[in-house]
Amino acid sequence: MRVIIREVLNVGGFFAGETVTLAVQSWPDGGPEQTLTIDDAALTNVIARHLLAPGMVLELVLSGDRVEHASLLAAPDYTSLQMALRPQPIEPTPVPRVLSFRCRTCNLWTSAVGDPPVCGLCGASAPRLS
Numbered sequence: 513m514r515v516i517i518r519e520v521l522n523v524g525g526f527f528a529g530e531t532v533t534l535a536v537q538s539w540p541d542g543g544p545e546q547t548l549t550i551d552d553a554a555l556t557n558v559i560a561r562h563l564l565a566p567g568m569v570l571e572l573v574l575s576g577d578r579v580e581h582a583s584l585l586a587a588p589d590y591t592s593l594q595m596a597l598r599p600q601p602i603e604p605t606p607v608p609r610v611l612s613f614r615c616r617t618c619n620l621w622t623s624a625v626g627d628p629p630v631c632g633l634c635g636a637s638a639p640r641l642s
């Protein structure tokens with residue numbers, strides 16, 4: 513299940529527990545807003561829950577009503593994507609490689625996946641480096 517964050521309602525601290533509560537909408541279809549609480553431990557590739565921001569797209573794995581895993585897939589701008597994503601080891605390659613790019617189809621910044629690199633959301637090709 514993919515959702516886009518519309519609003520960050522609450523970032524739980526010491527007393528509220530280590531959670532973040534979001535207003536989200538199904539992505540890319542839209543539909544009614546839902547309120548979702550995600551435990552910090554369920555965030556698979558995000559440095560810290562307070563770095564989640566409106567416009568970001570998450571991939572969710574649910575178990576009943578509970579969010580088991582949440583992965584950040586895309587963000588409205590490069591800076592917020594880079595700040596929120598936990599750095600991954602980068603394997604050396606003989607040629608320059610696209611790590612993230614602004615997908616024209618999704619209108620979002622996303623990590624490039626695969627070789628040749630494509631958008632992690634829709635599979636559109638990443639721009640070529642020349």
Ligand SMILES: [Zn+2]
Pocket residue numbers: 615616617618619631632633634635636
């Ligand atoms: Zn895309």
